[in-house]
Amino acid sequence: MRRLINLPLALVAGALLALGFAPFGQALAPVAALAIIFSRLTTIGTLRGALATGYVFGLGYAGAGVYWIYHSIADYGGGPLAGVVATAVLVALFALIPMIALVSGWWVGGGNRLRTPLLALPLAWIGVEWIRSWLATGATWLSLGYTQIDTPLAHLAPVFGVVGVSLAVVMTAGAIAAWLAQPGTRRFALALGIALATVSVGLALDRDWTVPIDEPLSVSILQGNIGQARKWDPDERGAILGEYLQMTRDRFGDDLIVWPETALPVFYQQATRWIDPLAREAADAGSSLVIGAPVARDENRYNAVVVPGDPPQFYEKRHLVPFGEYVPFRDIAGGVLDFVGTPLGDFSAGQSAAPLRAAGHDLGVSICYEVTFGAEVADTLPAADLLLNVSNDAWFGASTAPWQHLQMARMRALETGREMIRATNTGVSAFIDSRGAVRQAGPLFESAILSATVQPRAGTTPYVRWRDWPMAALSMIGIAGLWLTGGWRRPGRGG
Incomplete structure (x- = not known):
């Protein structure tokens, strides 16, 4: 029954995430969407299951987020048939991006129901977000941090860029997912504490960096x-x-x-x-x-x-x-x-x-x-x-x-x-x-x-000096640390 629920829920969660972007501007939707998918992934024991769940999530995310590709091709390119084919192919390819992030975090987390949602999945997400910003000419559309442009988390951007804003979102979602996976007072307090901490840091950075x-x-x-x-x-x-x-x-x-x-x-x-x-x-x-x-x-x-x-x-x-x-x-x-x-x-x-x-x-x-x-x-x-x-x-x-x-x-x-x-x-x-x-x-x-x-x-601004390197380093060092401490999945550990 759980397997039957995972895929439809992943599809809905992916589409829900897209509501965070303009013109909808539902800034809490990405937090909820990622909390859902992170919590589901922590319960999955097989690589096949993680791949399927991550990819279906990506299809919902890409389908709701970049459906407009159809208009570009159908109206100004090769016509409706070309639009349908091109959109299907590009959405299918775009869906690989969140899938890679989710499966990487699932793998590195090693099945630990605290470390996986709280550390491994957020670090993998921002690492993939940074890599996709330059790999193969770059694909920056629908980067998660844009959804917070009208919230206190946006004040992180002059220091850490859009990827830093993304980190605040996935960390908050990860803490909520840890609580959803194993409900309890301590984990609820942890989720609430991380959410308040990210907002507090954003408010503390609310200033003019230029004159x-x-x-x-x-x-x-x-x-x-x-x-x-x-x-x-x-x-x-x-x-x-x-x-x-x-x-x-x-x-x-x-x-x-x-x-x-x-x-x-x-x-x-x-x-x-x-x-x-x-x-x-x-x-x-x-x-x-x-x-x-x-x-x-x-x-x-x-x-x-x-x-x-x-x-x-x-x-x-x-x-x-x-x-x-x-x-x-x-x-x-x-x-x-x-x-x-x-x-x-x-x-x-x-x-x-x-x-x-x-x-x-x-x-x-x-x-x-x-x-x-x-x-x-x-x-x-x-x-x-x-x-x-x-x-x-x-x-x-x-x-x-x-x-x-x-x-x-x-x-x-x-x-x-x-x-x-x-x-x-x-x-x-x-x-x-x-x-x-x-x-x-x-x-x-x-x-x-x-x-x-x-x-x-x-x-x-600090971001102009540092660009995305602090976030890239945090992701790579964090993932390496989790890997070296044995968090990654081995045969016989649910992999």
């Missing part, structure tokens, strides 16, 4: 709301460019005017006869332009952000999305994979994280998916005094993904102690303060201009 410098800047974000089909239609290029030119002129006088990712529907070099005069007009009005545009150089194409001028400045996207901005193995697969990738052909990766200078300040730039990588955004610091993220989330459709993406951008602002300007094509454009709070957000799938003041800041 304001200079006067605030007036900034306008141009959200063009250009649909993907229209964006790459050659007959629409003139109209699209005209819309952005008019929106820009409407905001002359603002310190910064920002266009979203690949707002130009042609390569930047093909549009300089319009952009260069516009930039001169803007400068005469006291404004600086920052434009998302594809850039061609030699035989390479780049997804870039440009500050027009003499000479223009370029930031070229360093972390490209596989199958979105380039197709691995295209030479081998040939035309089989032509339904994915950018309409302009494969992009090349940029190399420099150097900030762009605009309106007298240094902008730490990230493009779209790059904002999900904390260490890479930190590469622009401490030189940058503002963060800029440009994105085109039209690919996600009317799903949860734009809100999840915004949630991750908020964490980057919090980790670095910098305000962020987030300009998107279809939403969610936003101004985010240095504590990760959204000061102003635009609508989804509407043309809009967002205007606000932003405050440049200086200083370095």
Whole structure:
């Protein structure tokens, strides 16, 4: 009977965890979900059972969390059939990530009903979360710590990053799981004590890690709301460019005017006869332009952000999305994979994280998916005094993904102690303060201009100095310690 219960319960627990992410924002859901799955794993005696339970949990987690992949492929790629197949494959692969974390913790815990949920499973979870942030180009979507962006645990982020916030969640869940596995007054007190301790540490770290410098800047974000089909239609290029030119002129006088990712529907070099005069007009009005545009150089194409001028400045996207901005193995697969990738052909990766200078300040730039990588955004610091993220989330459709993406951008602002300007094509454009709070957000799938003041800041948070290394070291050393003390499962010990 227990085996029959484990798999459905694991599936429900995985889906419950996804409710912690935006737009749902149920911060206690991940704690409950992990407490359930941790407590069930401590009762499982076979590797086969642990693998099945962990994988089904992963399917619930991934299915509820990244179902929106279907919209990206079906609506803008190869159609509904391709969307179903691609989504099924990617969810099945994503489900391996939590499975590996759970089975690793189960194995190292050795069946001990206190050590397994309280130490082994939490350490394995954050270790896998760190590894997946860089292995095979990295997979950072749905990292657990994002669910706590609006709770006291978020104050851990400027010190330990999103992985440190994840640790607080899994430690609390592990303590509750230990109590669920063996109910009793002592274990209840332990669970309550750990929960209060994590919140107390978060509250103790609630402070400003950076300081304001200079006067605030007036900034306008141009959200063009250009649909993907229209964006790459050659007959629409003139109209699209005209819309952005008019929106820009409407905001002359603002310190910064920002266009979203690949707002130009042609390569930047093909549009300089319009952009260069516009930039001169803007400068005469006291404004600086920052434009998302594809850039061609030699035989390479780049997804870039440009500050027009003499000479223009370029930031070229360093972390490209596989199958979105380039197709691995295209030479081998040939035309089989032509339904994915950018309409302009494969992009090349940029190399420099150097900030762009605009309106007298240094902008730490990230493009779209790059904002999900904390260490890479930190590469622009401490030189940058503002963060800029440009994105085109039209690919996600009317799903949860734009809100999840915004949630991750908020964490980057919090980790670095910098305000962020987030300009998107279809939403969610936003101004985010240095504590990760959204000061102003635009609508989804509407043309809009967002205007606000932003405050440049200086200083370095502990996370910018240390990145994820303290959490990685804690996980590796902790797991090694459990392994060496004999916690791991041997034949004959339930394995």
